[in-house]
Amino acid sequence: MVRRTLSLFMSGLLLASPPALGELTVAVTETSEVPGKAVALGDIAEVRGGRAELRDKVRDLEVHRFDPGSTGWRVSGRAIGSALWEAGVSLDKVTTDIPLGARVERRARxxxxxxxxxxxxxxxxxxxxxxxxxxxxxxxxxxxxxxxxxxxxxxxxxxxxxxxxxxxxxxxxxxxxxxxxVSVTRQRQVVVANGHLDPGTRIESDDVTTALRESEASRWAVFDSREDVIGTSLLKAVGDGQPVKRSQLRMAPDVRSGDPVTLVYKSSKMHLSAAGVIREQGAVGEVLAMENRDSGERVYARLTGPDTAKVSQRHSSQQGSRP
Structure with missing residues (x-):
């Protein structure tokens, strides 16, 4: 009975004794906060004892790295032990104190x-x-x-x-x-008058230039190239710096009634094309009356090139098959 009591007494003294010379004590704080992705041991724990260079080395050890979007980590003794071992620090020389439920929060900014x-x-x-x-x-x-x-x-x-x-x-x-x-302003380079232009003016190269303007009008209503308007005549006056619009010009026709055309119909689910015939003269960019050559159906389509047009509206009646 005396021996057992003495043994327990000696064990208590050993447990209560301070770490031996050269040992490190790592005391983890119950809650910590770090600013970045990496968690260094010195950010979440007090490191005491041992040599100064060893303490500095242990404080700089990375024990956790937050994943993108992660903001919390429950401190793991295994992660700390692994970091110490990989750094070549003998675990026999380190005493760790980790409170139950210790956590590290990543500071949200x-x-x-x-x-x-x-x-x-x-x-x-x-x-x-x-x-x-x-x-x-x-x-x-x-x-x-x-x-x-x-x-x-x-x-x-x-x-x-x-x-x-x-x-x-x-x-x-x-x-x-x-x-x-949000407030969104859209601009694009368009042809504008280089000075006031009166009705009847035949546009020369010096009469127009290009400039950034808010793109409110349809892309077909204005021009982005000076060459498209040089040589045309004005039906209406255009103020200095104002965009030159198709509706203000007497355009030379690109197509005439009877010319062949490929009609294109597009939707979110299909893309169709058919042979057609122009039924009125007009210029590229204008919506003209046309006819499906096979069905005889009258349609209105925007002329997108000298021989192609995108159907914009189908006529309500059918003309029957052409001979």
Missing amino acids: KVDGDRVAAAVRRHLRAQAGNGERVEVAFPEGKPAFEGVAEDAQLQVARESEGAVRVRAIAGEEVAASKTFP
């Missing part, structure tokens, strides 16, 4: 307005037509997300002419989703 605004602009400009310049403004200030991991991926979708929805994707989950108002 504001996904700033510049980054969100850049994502919105990239998306809207990618949808622009050829040669079109898109300027995007934010009426309520630059959009931003609060409390989202700074490396979250941003997805942009157009909701309406004046709004976009931005989703912040963290890992495989949507961390945040918000609608932001």
Whole structure:
């Protein structure tokens, strides 16, 4: 009985004794917060004892790295032990103290307005037509997300002419989703008058130039090349710097009644073409009366080239088969 009591007493002394000279004690904090992806042991624990160079080495060991979008980690003794072992630190010389349920949180930062605004602009400009310049403004200030991991991926979708929805994707989950108002201005190079031009003017090369203008009108209503209008005559006056429109010009016809044409019909589900015949003279870009050669059906189609046209409206009646 005396021996057993003495043995327990000696065991208690050994358990309560401080670490031997040269040993390290790693005391993990119950809750920690880190700013970046990497978690160093010194960020979440107090390292005591041992040589100074060894303490510094242990403090710098990376024990965890957050996945994209991940914001929390439950401290793992196995991860700490593995990091120590891979660094060549003898585990016999290290005492670790990890509170039950110890956690590390990754500090969520504001996904700033510049980054969100850049994502919105990239998306809207990618949808622009050829040669079109898109300027995007934010009426309520630059959009931003609060409390989202700074490396979250941003997805942009157009909701309406004046709004976009931005989703912040963290890992495989949507961390945040918000609608932001936008003001979009589209411009493209068009032919404009180089000075005031009166009705009846025959346009020469010095009368017109190209300039950026808001692209409100249909691409067929205006011109992007000076060569398309040089030599034509004006039906209406055009002010200095104003776009020259097809409706203001007496255009030389590109086709005449009876000319052959390929009629093209496009929809979201099909693409058809058929042989046709022009039924009125006109110029490329105009909507003209045409006829399907096989069925005799009268259609209206926009002339997209000297011998091709895109059907825009089908006539309500059929003319019957042509002989």
